[in-house]
Amino acid sequence: MTLNPASHPPAYPSATPPALIQLREVEKTYGGRAGSNAVTALHTITLDVPKGAILGVIGRSGAGKSTLIRLVNGLEQPTRGQVIVDGVEMSALDERALRHERRAIGMIFQHFNLLARRTAFDNVALPLEIAGASRAEIKARVMPLLDLVGLADKARRYPAELSGGQKQRVGIARALATNPKVLLSDEATSALDPETTEQILTLLRRVNAELDLTILLITHEMSVIKSVTDRVAVIDGGRIVEEGPTFDLFTRPQHPTTRSFVSSITGNELPAHLASRLSAKPLAGSQVLVRLTFTGGDASQPFLSVLTRKLDIDLGIIQGNVDYIGGHPFGTLVVSTPADQNCLQALTDASRDLGLHVEVLGYVA
Numbered sequence: 319m320t321l322n323p324a325s326h327p328p329a330y331p332s333a334t335p336p337a338l339i340q341l342r343e344v345e346k347t348y349g350g351r352a353g354s355n356a357v358t359a360l361h362t363i364t365l366d367v368p369k370g371a372i373l374g375v376i377g378r379s380g381a382g383k384s385t386l387i388r389l390v391n392g393l394e395q396p397t398r399g400q401v402i403v404d405g406v407e408m409s410a411l412d413e414r415a416l417r418h419e420r421r422a423i424g425m426i427f428q429h430f431n432l433l434a435r436r437t438a439f440d441n442v443a444l445p446l447e448i449a450g451a452s453r454a455e456i457k458a459r460v461m462p463l464l465d466l467v468g469l470a471d472k473a474r475r476y477p478a479e480l481s482g483g484q485k486q487r488v489g490i491a492r493a494l495a496t497n498p499k500v501l502l503s504d505e506a507t508s509a510l511d512p513e514t515t516e517q518i519l520t521l522l523r524r525v526n527a528e529l530d531l532t533i534l535l536i537t538h539e540m541s542v543i544k545s546v547t548d549r550v551a552v553i554d555g556g557r558i559v560e561e562g563p564t565f566d567l568f569t570r571p572q573h574p575t576t577r578s579f580v581s582s583i584t585g586n587e588l589p590a591h592l593a594s595r596l597s598a599k600p601l602a603g604s605q606v607l608v609r610l611t612f613t614g615g616d617a618s619q620p621f622l623s624v625l626t627r628k629l630d631i632d633l634g635i636i637q638g639n640v641d642y643i644g645g646h647p648f649g650t651l652v653v654s655t656p657a658d659q660n661c662l663q664a665l666t667d668a669s670r671d672l673g674l675h676v677e678v679l680g681y682v683a
């Protein structure tokens with residue numbers, strides 16, 4: 319039995335090695351026949367998931383996340399465009415070829431989707447049975463997988479006897495059974511408490527590194543994106559509005575939806591009583607609010623005292639936060655200072671000299 323079937327030739331030749339998952343101008347429209355209204359869930363999505371990366375797609379309810387992930391494993395067909403996994407155009411396969419290709423794609427789910435009447439061992443064995451593995455092959459494969467996910471002592475337990483985190487570990491072992499190249503994660507930690515979520519995300523990082531597994535995960539939680547992903551795509555109304563390295567998106571969000579996701583976790587949003595008083599133009603005697611963002615090595619600098627000493631100005635601290643993304647410090651500080659144009663320019667120049675990102679938020683009387 320081949321657990322890791324050889325791929326078909328690439329759909330088209332390419333000078334640079336292609337990403338492991340490629341979506342090319344993919345559109346998905348549901349319905350529209352027999353009098354039902356058509357719903358376009360995805361509009362012209364183009365996305366690359368590099369080999370070995372963990373890419374997260376984040377979006378609100380109804381943004382199109384599930385549709386996107388279901389297109390990658392061929393559970394849905396695109397209305398237009400191409401979905402290519404490891405050089406194979408999933409959207410062009412018939413049912414039989416699709417079943418074969420799906421062995422190279424593991425998937426984990428929010429509610430684990432384990433079979434209640436099967437033990438942990440037999441749940442992990444299921445994809446191998448379907449692939450036609452012998453009993454000996456199954457035994458040789460399943461126990462090391464249960465060991466990998468930390469459940470070697472729970473092989474004979476039924477799902478009802480396992481905690482949520484343990485069930486998801488079984489789900490991960492099952493997803494890895496056919497030695498896939500790709501792991502798809504559909505809100506896999508949404509039903510778990512924060513501590514268990516962290517443990518499962520750590521396990522995903524480990525399998526990503528040890529098995530060189532490419533992971534595409536969808537989530538509505540920015541904390542998941544922050545903990546585990548290398549890259550992130552933000553989806554809104556069926557469109558990818560921003561995509562890039564996770565650290566960049568956190569530190570320099572461009573699109574309003576990305577900003578809103580980032581502020582939901584970094585506490586970047588101004589308190590409501592202050593935000594409602596913010597004016598775009600200076601008023602007599604007003605203060606200007608400035609957000610200073612520091613990243614990487616800059617975070618350890620005593621930049622606030624450097625600025626006040628250098629400029630001889632008073633800075634009030636309105637809000638501050640330091641966070642870590644992929645082990646790199648990322649901090650924001652909102653300060654107030656008199657709304658004098660020279661003073662503001664001096665603060666901006668000196669902050670930039672210190673490697674800080676400067677954003678004028680507005681003026682308060």
Ligand SMILES: Nc1ncnc2c1ncn2[C@@H]1O[C@H](COP(=O)(O)OP(=O)(O)OP(=O)(O)O)[C@@H](O)[C@H]1O
Pocket residue numbers: 348349357358359377378379380381382383384385386538
């Ligand atoms: N089978 C279907 N038939 C018709 N419309 C659908 C179908 N599946 C999804 N949709 C619609 O497509 C849009 C995107 O749905 P999708 O489930 O992909 O979003 P989502 O981001 O995963 O949302 P959630 O986080 O709530 O699961 C929604 O407007 C939804 O109502």
